[in-house]
Amino acid sequence: MxxxxxxxxxxxxxxxxxxxVNMGIGQSEFVSLLGPSGSGKTTLLRIIAGLEKPTTGRVLIDGVDVTDLPPHRRGVAMVFQEFLLFPHRTVYENLAFPLRMLKLPKAEIEERVAWVVGILSLAGLEKRYPNQLSGGQQQRVALGRGLVGRPKALLLDEPLANLDRELRQEMEVEIRRHQIALGIPFIYVTHNQEEALSMSDRIAVVRRGRIEDFAPRTQIYDTPRTAFIAQFVGRSNRFEGTLDGAGMLASDCGARLAVPAAGLAAGSRAMLFVKNEKLRLDPAGATPAGANSLACTVKDVILRGAYADYILAFGNRELNASRPRSERAFLAGEAVTASFDAADMDLFDADGERPS
Ligand SMILES: Nc1ncnc2c1ncn2[C@@H]1O[C@H](COP(=O)(O)OP(=O)(O)O)[C@@H](O)[C@H]1O
Ligand SMILES: [Mg+2]
Structure with missing residues (x-):
């Protein structure tokens, strides 16, 4: 590692x-630290950068114990949410700043700034001041300032949090492309699951200072290890209830759900999550009532472009389904059957752990 x-x-x-926290990050891996606000992501990143000293434990970079080394001797760079560009310095000066701190010769500074200007498409903007740049351009300068010292790893703390959604999505693609081209690890802190899912090789889900799981992004999304991850990543319908010999009786809506018998004793409490896109919709009566078929009424339809999000009334609670627009559309007021497969449910015990 x-x-x-x-x-x-x-x-x-x-x-x-x-x-x-115990973690190993590979030579050219994109890793996200994903967790709610206050979970410890920034502190962990600052410990890797050397801006914060750990109370216990060690940090190793490229085989060297850097725990007692100051930030500038670790060979890693950090990019912050607030960009932290110098407002009264040009783009060129902002990019050259870290190199001047290293007291590099002028020719080398020029060469390295030209290199980041090239890879970040900032040509022609060198003489501008930060307030003469768009949000995306400012973000690229901040990224450039991280990369200009040719770091061994780049640490990013919510760098896209201040950008609007469209620009954020463009920058996600761009940041991932740079990481692949540079072949160095990027450690990316975010509370936004879309950012973590779009870019990462692996995602570490952070909760109350601990790593709840550290796994490939598809695994985090498709088979969440705990109820916390199931709740935090993706959008899901959640059922809670008590298991009996025949399945689970959901306590809030009285639904009887068929759950795999695995690992949980009759009488114990359990939690069940079904992702919105795993809830199928059919016109009421079109399919034989089977296990995990719930009779609902469409309350509201929210168009998302390629998808429609349905808010369904089921007894005294709501369910959420997200369906491709290529499927049959339903209107508010229609009676539908919402159903899901056993393979698409994530079942957890009362402590939020997967039954073994
Ligand atoms: N310098 C500090 N002094 C005291 N408490 C801090 C300090 N920095 C962070 N904390 C606390 O540590 C916890 C984790 O904070 P932080 O790492 O900033 O979380 P995140 O980046 O996930 O939002 C929070 O409870 C926060 O209030
Ligand atoms: Mg933070």
Missing amino acids: YITLDGVSRQYGDIWAVDR
């Missing part, structure tokens, strides 16, 4: 912002 975190913790007063 290129970057190793070995038992890393950070205490502030009586809270553990980072709590016994």
Whole structure:
């Protein structure tokens, strides 16, 4: 592993912002730290950068224990949400700044700035000031300032949080392309699951200072290891209830659901998640009533372009289904059957763990 975190913790007063984290990040991996606000993502990133000292544990980069090294001796760079460009300096000066701090010769500074200007498509903007740039251009300059020192790894802390959705999605593609071209690890902090899913090789889900799971992005999305991840990643319908010999009785809506018998004793509490896109819709009566077929009424239809999001009334609760527009459309007021396959449910015990 290129970057190793070995038992890393950070205490502030009586809270553990980072709590016994062990992680290994590969030579050219894109890894996201995904978690809600306050879960410890920034603290963990700052510990890797050397901006924060861990209370316990070690950080290794490229085989070297850097735990006691200052940031500028670690060979990693960091990009922040607020861009932190100097407003009274030109793009060129902003990009050259980290190199001047390293006291590099003028010719080398010029060569390296020209290199980042090239890869980040900033040609022609060198003499502008930050307030004369679009949000995307400012973001690219901030990225360029991280890359200009040719770091061994780039750490990014919510760099797209201030951009609108369309620009954010463009930048996601761009950032991933740069990471692949450079072949260095990027560690990307975000609370936004779409960003983490769009770019990452692997995602570490962070919760209360701990890594809840660290796995390939498809695995995080398709087979969440815990109820917390199922809740946090993707959009799902959640059922809670008690298991009996015949399945699960959902406590909030009285639905009887067929669940795999695996691992959970009759009488125990369980949680079940079904992703919105896994809920099939058929006109009421069109399919024989089977296991996990729920009679609903369409309350509302939200068009999302290629998809339609349906809000369904089921007894006294709502269900959410997301269906491709290529399928039959339903209108508000229509009676539908919402159904799902056993393979598409994620079942957890009362503690939010998968039954073994
Ligand atoms: N310098 C600090 N002093 C005291 N508490 C801090 C400090 N930095 C972070 N924390 C606390 O540590 C926890 C994790 O914060 P942070 O790493 O910023 O989370 P995130 O980036 O996931 O939002 C929060 O409870 C936060 O209030
Ligand atoms: Mg943060």
